[in-house]
Amino acid sequence: MSCIFAKRISTIVLYYKIQPMSEQELENQFQERIDAEVKIEPREWMPDAYRKHLIRQISQHAHSEVVGMQPEGNWISRAPSIRAKMVLLAKIQDEAGHGLYLYSACETLGITREELIEQLHTGKAKYSSIFNYPTLNWADMGAVGWLVDGAAIVNQVSLQRTSYGPYSRGMVRICKEESFHQRQGYEIMATMAAGTPDQKAMAQDALNRLWWPSLMMFGPTDKDSPNTGNALKWKIKRESNDVLRQRFVDKTVQQAELIGLTIPDSDLKWNEETGHYDFGEINWEEFYNVIKGNGPANKQRIKHHKRAHDEGAWVRKAATAYANKQKEVLV
Amino acid sequence: MSVENTQGQLWEVFIQSKNNLPYKHVGSVHASDKEMAIQNARDLYTRRSEGRGIWVVPSNCIVASDPQDEEAMFDPSDDKIYRHATFYKMPEGSQNI
Numbered sequence: 001m002s003c004i005f006a007k008r009i010s011t012i013v014l015y016y017k018i019q020p021m022s023e024q025e026l027e028n029q030f031q032e033r034i035d036a037e038v039k040i041e042p043r044e045w046m047p048d049a050y051r052k053h054l055i056r057q058i059s060q061h062a063h064s065e066v067v068g069m070q071p072e073g074n075w076i077s078r079a080p081s082i083r084a085k086m087v088l089l090a091k092i093q094d095e096a097g098h099g100l101y102l103y104s105a106c107e108t109l110g111i112t113r114e115e116l117i118e119q120l121h122t123g124k125a126k127y128s129s130i131f132n133y134p135t136l137n138w139a140d141m142g143a144v145g146w147l148v149d150g151a152a153i154v155n156q157v158s159l160q161r162t163s164y165g166p167y168s169r170g171m172v173r174i175c176k177e178e179s180f181h182q183r184q185g186y187e188i189m190a191t192m193a194a195g196t197p198d199q200k201a202m203a204q205d206a207l208n209r210l211w212w213p214s215l216m217m218f219g220p221t222d223k224d225s226p227n228t229g230n231a232l233k234w235k236i237k238r239e240s241n242d243v244l245r246q247r248f249v250d251k252t253v254q255q256a257e258l259i260g261l262t263i264p265d266s267d268l269k270w271n272e273e274t275g276h277y278d279f280g281e282i283n284w285e286e287f288y289n290v291i292k293g294n295g296p297a298n299k300q301r302i303k304h305h306k307r308a309h310d311e312g313a314w315v316r317k318a319a320t321a322y323a324n325k326q327k328e329v330l331v
Numbered sequence: 332m333s334v335e336n337t338q339g340q341l342w343e344v345f346i347q348s349k350n351n352l353p354y355k356h357v358g359s360v361h362a363s364d365k366e367m368a369i370q371n372a373r374d375l376y377t378r379r380s381e382g383r384g385i386w387v388v389p390s391n392c393i394v395a396s397d398p399q400d401e402e403a404m405f406d407p408s409d410d411k412i413y414r415h416a417t418f419y420k421m422p423e424g425s426q427n428i
Contacts, residue, residue: 093378094378100360104360112336114338170358316338319339320337320363
């Protein structure tokens, strides 16, 4: 009996090939797969808006990894010890790797690397607003690892369950590698907080400056989030901005208290009823201003990326010429 | 939108994590030639001793089944349980089989 059933399925598949399904039928079938937690793979049918949303989100994520190397790169030659320097180099190399995993995932959706880079340079594609803040001193390396990577991990752990296969697999890989990033940052903060009063003050100052921008990394509140609706329905995002932000706050408060630092929020208070910390209002005006390109370092970040890209043009040209010469050798 | 391709071609990367284990697909890299592909794969996918061997294959050389054919291709084997050892009844008390 099941043999006949299998045959019937082949007939149905054949029929669909001859008689294409309507957009609506395809979309229903797509949603059924999403609801059943089936991962969507590159060559499968998907709604245009799903593809667009993914390209926007994954490219933004990739650009963030790559641009995120800049505020840290500044401190490689200024690291206080060989150990700190090795660790920072390894971390930055990871960020480059994470950018590449994500670009690859994004390219499976039918956009090229050149187009992605061009969108970054023209400002069509965004990257995380946090990287438009400058890193002023070594304590900022601690705060970036602890808070910025910490916030990124909360987001990325959730995204491991995203519905698009290549994105999900990239996230699994990134999460495996990322936990050292947060720990090395917290180690720097703990060391400075236990140092001289001046060192402790530096650590506190870094926390003061980077705390609120870290909370902004999760994006607008749910009621103002224009991209959340379909993203949750399609399971591109698995949890809302506010849920993820709350999780980050809940995790981080104890870590600050343990090393004797104070989170710069007078409204921060444990709420026995909800089992979460209540926290103060985020300065959304600042958030939107930075997104619009008016943050302290927006121009510098893009200018630097363009310069590095342009200065590497001859390498790409030479490699392409060499590849063309080798063509006959290549398969 | 068309921008000139200066990023090399796409290669799929397969890593053998230990001797005698199968090579497993881990992702892709851009490279303009074979050596660069191996080097990029090594830098990108084996930063934490994930591999003892790497294969790189130009992505356009891979022939893949069509996701639309998934049921037709693979469902027919679902009901052939007699292909598994557990299908067969062994006489009570039989040993070493």
